[in-house]
Amino acid sequence: MSTATINTKGADTITENGIQYPSKVMLDLHNLKKVYPTPKGDYVVLEDLNLQIMKEEFVTIIGHSGCGKTTMLSMIAGLNPISGGNIAVLGNPVKGPGPDRGVIFQAPSLMPWMTALENVMLGVNQVFPHASKKERSDIAKYYLHKVGLEGSFDKKAIALSQGMQQRVGIARAFAIKPKVLLLDEPFGMLDSLTRGELQDILIEIWNKEKITAVMITHDVDEAIFLADRVVMMTSGPRAKIGDILNIDFERPRTRKSVLEHNDYYTYRKHLIDFLEH
Amino acid sequence: MKQSITLNKVTQLMGFGFLKPITALFTGKPQKEDIVNFLKKIVVPLLSILLFLGVWQGGSTALFNKEANFKIEKALADQGQAAADEMKACIASGEVSCQPNTLPSPSQVWVSFKTLLEDHKVITADKLAFKQKTAVMNEKRVAAGKDPITYTGRPSFVDQIITSLKTVFAGFVLALLIAVPIGIVIGLSETLRSSFNWLIQIFKPVSPVVWLLLVFMIVKTLTKDSNSDSAFIISFISVGLCSMWATLVNTAMGVSSVDKDYINVAKVLKLGPMQKVFKVILPSSLPLIFTGLRITLSVAWMVLIAIELLAQSPGLGSFVWEEFQNGAIDSNSKIIVAMFIIGIIGFLLDRIMLTIQNMVSFNKNEGV
Structure with a gap:
């Protein structure tokens, strides 16, 4: 990286020693800024935020509540307008929401009147309009199977437990085959046992699909277990990237191997030190 | 078990x-x-x-x-x-x-109820006899291109109830057809909602009587050159206009207050406007729409009596009014019979709506 310059305009190439290579950057946040106007003047949530996320990378974002993590994520999703700077996916600036950036929300956000299968199909139908009905339902069923819901295709979302609903949320996000997966504290509302189960399910599917993922979490252990890099954000206002920690555990990982790894507590201490200062 | x-x-x-x-x-x-x-x-x-x-x-x-x-x-x-x-x-x-003419006792009312049922049997038999008597003649008249002779006798109490139910049903359907689509449209757009709010707020509290007069002004002119049953038309339109507001307000509210998460999901999936309305917004506002429809039906039934009474259209309302004008010895107890029948039918209509509401709503809140 030291000799390479990444085109900050977001081109899909990288120039190294005068030669152009395809860029490895999937998601590029450049000088990102978010301002909320208030009666007392502008409130700057994010300022000069720069972050590049590589293809097939899993990044977790950690920081204090209210620092603007969710704001940043919803800006990437296109659900929240950008006040300054830009966001590019494979060099194309983000202009609004779209299925190339799948989102797993904090609340499962399933349509309660639809069955688990219908909820996943809602996205699949939209993204693969030319596939046959059978192909589309096969895709949906495959991912529901992957999240361990093969017996609950026809259950109404409202009849599923919170954890099961979030499993459907995971299946729905992967089934539309996005370029980037955005996860906004998806397990924050679950008990620790269910959370562990869902982390395992998420990482198992991710190992197979390797979709670039950005996940917000409050949980230091979750951040380390899932990520290639943990991004630490400073507290707001004018939050930016405070520090980045590379997690060098090989994949696929198991919870046990991670916990027993010598570096685990070093990483953990690093993160906790950051959060406490 | x-x-x-x-x-x-x-x-x-x-x-x-x-x-x-x-x-x-x-x-x-x-x-x-x-x-x-x-x-x-x-x-x-x-x-x-x-x-x-x-x-x-x-x-x-x-x-x-x-x-x-x-x-x-x-x-x-x-x-x-x-x-x-x-x-x-x-x-x-x-x-x-x-006999002193005053509030009848429960037993008098019970006797009147039985009298009314007897009366119904007599009239039904009479109608049947009339039909049989005129069957041959009517066939000839129809063959000759004339209108058949119809029974023009007095309607029985049960006939009045059926007429009232028909009127209220027609009014309810009219309210549904007007209020639900308009509610959806103004629910979707903040601008439309605020620009039509005055209209809703002003006309919602208007008394059924005034609606009746308004409808009368319009329908009277419109039906000038046709011999349709304008009393029925006037009363069902008035019932519809009086009762549609609850559905209109509830639909608009339901549509405008769809959970933001669902809207975000629709945005991320880039659902088209039609899909967004039919797959996300409408199903999610169905419970509120049905709450509105339930209120609409009960209001429709309540105003129906007053409107029939004023519009001289046949039904329970005119039954009550005629009995009151009649002043016969059992008139008062017949009015009380009608009161109970009106109450019981209103209750049953409400239960029917509640059943439908419980069937369509996804959050199984116990209705009262």
């Missing part, structure tokens, strides 16, 4: 949860709590009915006596002692011509 569970489910869904103690008592082994429940939920309400009838009986007796005394005193003052004694004897004998 399984049978009783499904039975309970059905009664619960229909809002007849209060019947549960009875079904519990007669299906399977009665438990001690079932018996306590039976006492609480069946025996005590029965006592309340008896109390109601007692108060009614007492009240009507008191009013009867007051009216009778007044009559006797009036006879005394106008015509002297002999006339007063005659009046007293006349009232005691139960002679129709001199």
